[in-house]
Amino acid sequence: AQSVTQLDSQVPVFEEAPVELRCNYSSSVSVYLFWYVQYPNQGLQLLLKYLSGSTLVKSINGFEAEFNKSQTSFHLRKPSVHISDTAEYFCAVKETSGSRLTFGEGTQLTVNP
Amino acid sequence: DAGVTQSPTHLIKTRGQHVTLRCSPISGHKSVSWYQQVLGQGPQFIFQYYEKEERGRGNFPDRFSARQFPNYSSELNVNALLLGDSALYLCASSLATQENTIYFGEGSWLTVV
Numbered sequence: 001a002q003s004v005t006q007l008d009s010q011v012p013v014f015e016e017a018p019v020e021l022r023c024n025y026s027s028s029v030s031v032y033l034f035w036y037v038q039y040p041n042q043g044l045q046l047l048l049k050y051l052s053g054s055t056l057v058k059s060i061n062g063f064e065a066e067f068n069k070s071q072t073s074f075h076l077r078k079p080s081v082h083i084s085d086t087a088e089y090f091c092a093v094k095e096t097s098g099s100r101l102t103f104g105e106g107t108q109l110t111v112n113p
Numbered sequence: 114d115a116g117v118t119q120s121p122t123h124l125i126k127t128r129g130q131h132v133t134l135r136c137s138p139i140s141g142h143k144s145v146s147w148y149q150q151v152l153g154q155g156p157q158f159i160f161q162y163y164e165k166e167e168r169g170r171g172n173f174p175d176r177f178s179a180r181q182f183p184n185y186s187s188e189l190n191v192n193a194l195l196l197g198d199s200a201l202y203l204c205a206s207s208l209a210t211q212e213n214t215i216y217f218g219e220g221s222w223l224t225v226v
Contacts, residue, residue: 004155032213043117043203044156044217051213090155099210100146100169103155 002027002093004104012110015083021076021107023091031093033074034101035065038088047089050074081111115140117206117218125224126194134189134221138206142216144168145187147179150201150220162187163210194225 007022025031032051036044048059055067065076074091088108092101118137126132138145144163148156161169162181176192191198201220208214 036217043219044205046214046216049213092155094213097211098169099144099161099207099212100158100171101148101156101205101215102158105155106153 002029002031002095002102004091004093004102006089006091006104006107008107009105010108010110012112013081014112016080018079019077019081019085019109021089021091021109023074023076023104025072025074025091025093027072027093027095030096032096033065033067034092034094035063035074035076036090036092036103038090038106040087044090047076081109083111083113085109086111117204117216119202119204119218119221121221122219123222123224125226128194128196128225130194130225131190131192132194132223134191134202134204134223136187136189136204136206136218138185138187138204139216142206142208143185144207144210144212145181145185146205146207146215147187147189148203148205148217149173150203151197152200156203159189161210168210191223196225199223199225 003026005024034049035047050067058064091104146161147159150156158171160179165181179189181187203220204218
């Protein structure tokens, strides 16, 4: 079984400041890692994923996450946030041979002007 | 192309009633999964269906059931509703069972009173 811990339930930041949303996972088998974003009253959108290869993965809107196997972490970062980045962010894992996603509890990112 | 579509978007039911939620996957996708997202928590896996067969079941009581139709659309049924069943029910689709690109619908908000 897998578990995901998102270390911060709420992260308030000012516009144009950098941000890091922390995610740790636990699994006895190999997993793939994901970050999803959920805007108010909407479903989940895939932000980025790590499957293999380079441990640093990037999204088209400036977010990046780094897979750290030794620390079992997959933290999400953005060097400069916008008001529009305000949303709930979910870290998730999936067994490489499986099909179900296991999500963390979520981190509410609020960007203030 | 249409994304994952779910209906209804919002509904209110009384304890003890039954509810049916519907999902149409992205065209060409044969795998449908259902997740429950209670307010303030991450989504929890309920079921996965592929080619009309159940391929995975999460830790939910037998009051929860689902099926997939020949056109790959799916229904989630919940009997004997409890207050604790109030949640956002998310449908996700993918090409096959172990795909790593999983698309979510906007969800169906169920309130049990």
